[in-house]
Amino acid sequence: MPTLSPPPQSLMKPMDFPQKLLMGPGPSNCPPRVLNASALPLLGHLHPEFTQIMDEVKAGIQYAFQTKNQWTVCVSGTGHGAMEAACTNLLEPSETVLVCENGLWGQRFADMCTRNGAVVQKIIKPMGQVFTLQDVEAGLQQHKPVLVFVTHGESSGSTLQPLEGLGQLCHKYNSLLLVDSVAACGGVPLFVDDWEIDAIYTGAQKVLSAPPGASPVSFSERAKNKVLNRKTPIRSYYFDMTHLANYWGCDGSARRYHHTGPISSVYAIREGLARLAEEGLEKSWETHRKCAEMLWEGAEKLGLELLVQEKANRLPCVTGIKVPEGVNWKDVSDYAMKTYKVEISGGLGAQAGKIWRVGIMGYNATPENVQKVLRALDEGLKSVRG
Amino acid sequence: MPTLSPPPQSLMKPMDFPQKLLMGPGPSNCPPRVLNASALPLLGHLHPEFTQIMDEVKAGIQYAFQTKNQWTVCVSGTGHGAMEAACTNLLEPSETVLVCENGLWGQRFADMCTRNGAVVQKIIKPMGQVFTLQDVEAGLQQHKPVLVFVTHGESSGSTLQPLEGLGQLCHKYNSLLLVDSVAACGGVPLFVDDWEIDAIYTGAQKVLSAPPGASPVSFSERAKNKVLNRKTPIRSYYFDMTHLANYWGCDGSARRYHHTGPISSVYAIREGLARLAEEGLEKSWETHRKCAEMLWEGAEKLGLELLVQEKANRLPCVTGIKVPEGVNWKDVSDYAMKTYKVEISGGLGAQAGKIWRVGIMGYNATPENVQKVLRALDEGLKSVRG
Numbered sequence: 001m002p003t004l005s006p007p008p009q010s011l012m013k014p015m016d017f018p019q020k021l022l023m024g025p026g027p028s029n030c031p032p033r034v035l036n037a038s039a040l041p042l043l044g045h046l047h048p049e050f051t052q053i054m055d056e057v058k059a060g061i062q063y064a065f066q067t068k069n070q071w072t073v074c075v076s077g078t079g080h081g082a083m084e085a086a087c088t089n090l091l092e093p094s095e096t097v098l099v100c101e102n103g104l105w106g107q108r109f110a111d112m113c114t115r116n117g118a119v120v121q122k123i124i125k126p127m128g129q130v131f132t133l134q135d136v137e138a139g140l141q142q143h144k145p146v147l148v149f150v151t152h153g154e155s156s157g158s159t160l161q162p163l164e165g166l167g168q169l170c171h172k173y174n175s176l177l178l179v180d181s182v183a184a185c186g187g188v189p190l191f192v193d194d195w196e197i198d199a200i201y202t203g204a205q206k207v208l209s210a211p212p213g214a215s216p217v218s219f220s221e222r223a224k225n226k227v228l229n230r231k232t233p234i235r236s237y238y239f240d241m242t243h244l245a246n247y248w249g250c251d252g253s254a255r256r257y258h259h260t261g262p263i264s265s266v267y268a269i270r271e272g273l274a275r276l277a278e279e280g281l282e283k284s285w286e287t288h289r290k291c292a293e294m295l296w297e298g299a300e301k302l303g304l305e306l307l308v309q310e311k312a313n314r315l316p317c318v319t320g321i322k323v324p325e326g327v328n329w330k331d332v333s334d335y336a337m338k339t340y341k342v343e344i345s346g347g348l349g350a351q352a353g354k355i356w357r358v359g360i361m362g363y364n365a366t367p368e369n370v371q372k373v374l375r376a377l378d379e380g381l382k383s384v385r386g
Numbered sequence: 387m388p389t390l391s392p393p394p395q396s397l398m399k400p401m402d403f404p405q406k407l408l409m410g411p412g413p414s415n416c417p418p419r420v421l422n423a424s425a426l427p428l429l430g431h432l433h434p435e436f437t438q439i440m441d442e443v444k445a446g447i448q449y450a451f452q453t454k455n456q457w458t459v460c461v462s463g464t465g466h467g468a469m470e471a472a473c474t475n476l477l478e479p480s481e482t483v484l485v486c487e488n489g490l491w492g493q494r495f496a497d498m499c500t501r502n503g504a505v506v507q508k509i510i511k512p513m514g515q516v517f518t519l520q521d522v523e524a525g526l527q528q529h530k531p532v533l534v535f536v537t538h539g540e541s542s543g544s545t546l547q548p549l550e551g552l553g554q555l556c557h558k559y560n561s562l563l564l565v566d567s568v569a570a571c572g573g574v575p576l577f578v579d580d581w582e583i584d585a586i587y588t589g590a591q592k593v594l595s596a597p598p599g600a601s602p603v604s605f606s607e608r609a610k611n612k613v614l615n616r617k618t619p620i621r622s623y624y625f626d627m628t629h630l631a632n633y634w635g636c637d638g639s640a641r642r643y644h645h646t647g648p649i650s651s652v653y654a655i656r657e658g659l660a661r662l663a664e665e666g667l668e669k670s671w672e673t674h675r676k677c678a679e680m681l682w683e684g685a686e687k688l689g690l691e692l693l694v695q696e697k698a699n700r701l702p703c704v705t706g707i708k709v710p711e712g713v714n715w716k717d718v719s720d721y722a723m724k725t726y727k728v729e730i731s732g733g734l735g736a737q738a739g740k741i742w743r744v745g746i747m748g749y750n751a752t753p754e755n756v757q758k759v760l761r762a763l764d765e766g767l768k769s770v771r772g
Contacts, residue, residue, distance in 0.1 A: 011445065027431065212646045263591075273397060
């Protein structure tokens with residue numbers, strides 16, 4: 001037998017880390033009930049007690065999305081896993097997808113589509129701007145895509161994309177509508193069925209206030225039929241919705257073994273969804289709105305400008321605040337972390353170094369937390385300006 | 387605004403479920419320290435305290451695999467996610483893979499390869515049998531694959547595949563060796579570097595005694611070079627090892643945002659790995675061996691026959707026990723669950739209904755648990771025979 005390498009010394013001491021207030025674009029903090037659920041003893045991933053919990057999760061997602069879609073499940077991965085599931089199920093090689101790109105998420109989805117062999121066409125707006133129905137209609141007419149992708153809450157540009165009318169428009173052109181609502185679902189009005197959204201996904205770690213690890217996706221009848229009528233196999237086994245729909249009890253057949261679900265992550269998102277259900281969507285939307293307005297007004301009082309001019313297009317869950325001339329964003333952010341253990345994030349891509357991003361999501365959406373961010377920003381700015 | 391659907395009533399009551407002893411092929415139970423780690427407050431997925439924990443996880447995986455491979459990470463998914471990561475990174479369309487299939491896992495990997503456009507060739511043995519070097523060499527000569535897949539611990543057939551010499555053999559034919567060690571790593575000797583294994587993965591929920599959700603994978607220099615010299619993009623963004631290696635600090639560059647890691651699952655597997663490091667691999671291997679032998683002898687004393695004849699080819703972590711003529715496996719299994727809350731699983735595929743499968747993994751590998759299983763089997767058999 002070969003000689004054993006010794007165990008690493010770094011594993012011989014306990015993990016030790018500070019408690020932080022995560023006011024960036026995610027992950028956000030989880031309430032104790034969600035963390036406690038993560039620590040519940042494991043059940044078998046096909047035991048009746050666990051499939052009951054899965055049914056509750058499914059009902060909770062249907063509520064959060066306001067949909068009756070049968071194909072409503074969690075994929076066994078983070079939000080990017082849900083995005084990849086949407087891509088790999090809905091697109092076949094050589095099919096055209098129209099990506100509305102006004103920030104990182106359109107870029108990311110386009111990357112996934114290219115890897116999957118789809119033809120990517122884009123309509124592009126700068127970060128901080130949203131798409132009109134006319135923008136999308138022009139793209140539909142020009143490119144005749146099978147699928148249109150939009151980001152509901154663009155956390156990189158801090159925009160809220162209006163969705164009303166988009167589904168109907170896509171259907172007029174025989175296209176499906178896919179919505180990324182990772183940074184929006186639960187924090188702003190969303191009516192998947194009424195708005196005729198064909199496929200949608202979100203993450204656990206934003207408004208649902210659960211750790212990343214199990215991510216909700218939902219497919220309309222139209223989207224489901226597209227998947228069931230594919231000419232080529234879904235390239236991913238792991239994210240194959242026909243299998244996942246069975247495992248999640250969405251196809252009327254007995255559940256068959258597909259893969260072992262992320263049991264503890266499912267417990268956690270169940271509690272996050274229960275929290276949302278108890279609070280009620282209308283209350284949650286209102287809370288996010290109120291906290292965001294407090295942040296927006298407070299930032300303006302500090303002499304700061306918001307990235308998104310039009311108030312209706314501002315995402316309450318993530319706000320982009322312009323970094324004033326002569327200020328290094330990181331100095332202020334470091335001050336907030338050092339002094340208050342508060343996370344204030346920076347920009348991405350074209351907005352790197354130009355904005356701060358403040359997240360107000362789920363359990364973290366309280367006036368006290370907003371005040372803490374404003375205070376940290378105020379003091380941080382004063383400290384760097386000397 | 388459309389009318390809101392009400393929140394589901396099922397989410398208005400707490401989760402309530404029994405504590406079970408999970409002695410099937412997984413998930414196995416987690417020790418309190420692992421469950422407690424799952425419940426620790428979230429950190430940002432790029433915060434220094436979290437990347438420190440990731441480094442510890444990486445060191446722990448290198449220890450468990452006995453490798454110095456730079457490209458050693460967790461994928462953000464369950465064991466099937468790790469399997470898909472291995473497939474999508476290592477194979478390009480039209481490349482030939484040789485799958486050694488002696489149970490479910492070879493079938494599963496072949497399915498993934500086909501979806502990824504690879505050409506699958508197989509050498510097949512019945513469940514319960516393993517491959518010789520001669521078997522594999524014949525396949526290498528005939529099919530000239532770029533990759534050979536074997537399952538170290540075949541949990542469906544309860545076999546332990548001998549791995550010594552396989553890597554060297556594959557390299558003689560200019561092929562890479564990929565090993566699925568989900569149901570074996572930590573429970574039996576494994577020397578990835580000495581045995582010249584090019585890519586390997588395992589799961590969290592077996593011997594590592596952590597919830598499924600973050601799964602170790604490791605790539606040798608040879609495998610890494612194959613990935614870096616691909617002519618076609620890796621089809622999966624989510625599992626793209628070139629990105630994951632960066633996020634996990636394996637490429638010497640500053641970590642860039644790729645996706646939000648499953649933070650709580652990483653805490654948990656860190657503790658599972660710490661537990662293994664504290665116990666030491668040699669002790670862990672010995673414990674699994676002793677408990678398995680107790681099970682094997684105990685089952686034979688009850689007049690039961692094991693699926694795998696050759697003792698050296700028996701997987702200590704999962705044992706297949708033949709169901710005697712005239713006995714319905716499920717009646718006995720139901721008895722064990724009802725009377726002792728002990729899970730004893732059934733067979734899969736060609737062995738469905740024909741065997742029970744008993745898992746002895748990690749935290750569950752104790753003589754007391756083995757005795758409990760034997761008692762439940764004994765009483766269960768008596769109860770169904772009347």
